[in-house]
Amino acid sequence: MKPVGSDLAWRDVNYFDNDFSDDVGDVLFGRSVQEGSIDLSSPDITSEGNLKKRWRIIDGQRCLIKGGSGESLQEPLNEVIASRIMDALGVDHVRYDLIWDGRRPYSVCPDFVDDETEFISAFHVFRSLKNGDNSSIYAHYVRCCSENGMDVVPALDRMIVIDYITANNDRHMNNFGIIRDPHSLEWISAAPIFDTGNSLGVGFPSSDIALLSGRECKPFSKTFEDQMRFVSDLSWVDVDAVEVLYPEIESILRSSLYMSDRRVGAVMELLSSRLDSIRRRL
Numbered sequence: 136m137k138p139v140g141s142d143l144a145w146r147d148v149n150y151f152d153n154d155f156s157d158d159v160g161d162v163l164f165g166r167s168v169q170e171g172s173i174d175l176s177s178p179d180i181t182s183e184g185n186l187k188k189r190w191r192i193i194d195g196q197r198c199l200i201k202g203g204s205g206e207s208l209q210e211p212l213n214e215v216i217a218s219r220i221m222d223a224l225g226v227d228h229v230r231y232d233l234i235w236d237g238r239r240p241y242s243v244c245p246d247f248v249d250d251e252t253e254f255i256s257a258f259h260v261f262r263s264l265k266n267g268d269n270s271s272i273y274a275h276y277v278r279c280c281s282e283n284g285m286d287v288v289p290a291l292d293r294m295i296v297i298d299y300i301t302a303n304n305d306r307h308m309n310n311f312g313i314i315r316d317p318h319s320l321e322w323i324s325a326a327p328i329f330d331t332g333n334s335l336g337v338g339f340p341s342s343d344i345a346l347l348s349g350r351e352c353k354p355f356s357k358t359f360e361d362q363m364r365f366v367s368d369l370s371w372v373d374v375d376a377v378e379v380l381y382p383e384i385e386s387i388l389r390s391s392l393y394m395s396d397r398r399v400g401a402v403m404e405l406l407s408s409r410l411d412s413i414r415r416r417l
Contacts, residue, residue: 150178150190151197151250160189164236183309186210186332197246201332202239208393210332211242216384217301217331223376226293229329233387240391247327253317254326257354258308273355273365280313283322287313290325292366297328299359300377300409304352305333311354335402344401345408363416374414381406 137143146152156174161167163179164187178190178197187202203210214231221228231242248254257276264282266275273291280287298306310330314323336344356362384406388399 149250163189198243200241200243202241209337211240212387213334214242214332216387220377227327229327238392252314255315256309256312285322287325292368294328295362295366299363301334303331303334306353308354341398341401344405369417374410
């Protein structure tokens with residue numbers, strides 16, 4: 136929106152092509168900014184979620200930096216581990232890497248949309264059609280995508296399996312969806328998988344991590360086992376390719392001083408158990 140008569144254009148103000156202020160991000164990360172001089176021209180104004188996060192321009196690329204929570208500060212490590220697992224399985228995803236601010240870990244990932252694409256969350260996709268027959272959340276979401284010319288089932292298979300392997304219990308309706316052309320409104324594809332930090336036992340004491348199979352999850356069922364029943368194809372899953380990553384995954388976990396030996400062992404045990412369960416399904 137712009138005032139009547141204004142000559143401003145999207146190309147002049149969008150943050151995909153134009154620089155933005157670091158002030159809001161600095162405040163969010165606890166850094167001091169001179170009072171009364173904060174420049175609010177920043178995408179950080181509209182960031183959502185509970186974790187500390189900010190946008191930065193790194194080597195010309197718009198990147199999101201996110202921190203962790205609790206005593207373990209584990210979420211950034213999980214994002215990177217999930218990213219490496221998806222690399223091994225050939226799953227479309229947003230790549231995450233680790234950076235450090237002192238001893239505190241942060242994940243960093245590139246923006247997955249640009250000025251020619253936009254992300255439409257599953258929350259809005261689900262409401263694009265009336266669910267007249269009270270279909271399941273899964274069935275109605277698939278139908279909404281199908282009505283717009285998109286077979287989303289393969290992407291959902293991969294998302295559900297990745298969330299199962301990593302025990303991600305926070306795949307809510309705002310962190311998956313589709314990519315759309317903002318000009319033609321054409322639905323292009325399922326969005327790449329992102330935001331997998333709330334996984335691998337985050338929020339639970341080390342002693343409880345191995346018991347996560349019965350915990351509630353999202354978005355299509357209340358338990359991981361029930362949600363796996365929606366998966367139509369597992370032929371793409373190469374368990375051996377993930378198991379080869381064990382040394383790298385353990386190294387990522389141990390790189391943080393906030394991860395105890397006991398917690399690292401519990402996470403590795405959980406991951407091994409999940410992969411064994413997948414292998415039995417193949």
